[in-house]
Amino acid sequence: MAAGHRSVPDGQGRVGRPVAGGRTIAAAEAAAGPGTRAGSAGPIMRVRSASAPAPGRAVNEDLAFQFGPLVGVLDGATVPEGFDTGCRHGPAWYVRHLAARLGLAAAARPAATLVSSLAAAILAVRADHGGECDLDHPGTPSSTVCLLRSSGDEVDWLVLCDSPLVLDVGGRVDVVVDDRLETAMVDLRRMAATLPEPADDGDRVDRFRRAVGLQRERMNRTHGYWVAAADPDAAYHALTGTVPLRGPGGLRRAALLTDGASCAVEQFGLFDWAGLLDLLTTEGPGALVDRVRAAERDRPDRLRRHKPTDDASAVLCEFDPA
């Protein structure tokens, strides 16, 4: 299984997928007001976030949120045009409801693990669909999940699918990447490469349809990839961990990113992970989104293969010394 927690001292991430075109748009950057002191005497957590839809798109299928000590980013899977999902709501609805249900689950059971809260939230969103959607449909709305929760003395985190977490732990930068989706896609691309070249546009469309069908077959399956959708079991396949907030190995900063923002490092190589944390700290999350939009315009050689541009979200959590 290719999922893992890795230290990236040189900041070199995965190499990636193309993007084309795009223009800078103003990111909705918000300082989340005064810090949250979750525990009685723990360090104050200060949170800043930005989330912006892809240029030219009105709907943002990403979502960044904070409910007290719980912060997160979600990245709803875009449905390719013309594909059925069995759901009358869609990805933006799904991420809004999943975020709200995560907040409720964490409020109702503050001592529960993040895995347990995520499972409860997925289950609650099943009910939110209202009974008219086919939740067994392979195209049912889905989302990545990246969560961090401060309990005063330590921080719990959870990463599910392609939304990485960057941790500055006592001056060392660790990156948590769940690359099971990427591994599945590499596998599918290898299979696709063995097929004959499409003869015309009809063949191309047919081939794309089959590729999407194959990807859907791997969602939330052993030896496939795991993502928040309609199956609460996915929560139990998330990467999780806990880091202390005190002492020399204590957490100083954390960045929660959707792949539309992490591509600054992973695709465009604008800076390493430590440089990304420094940019977030000095200029704020909106500046990171602006840098990505500029790179999408100016560095077409680094464009991702399957998306011209993407929704982008970043949350920075900073911890003052106790």
Ligand SMILES: [Zn+2]
């Ligand atoms: Zn629905």
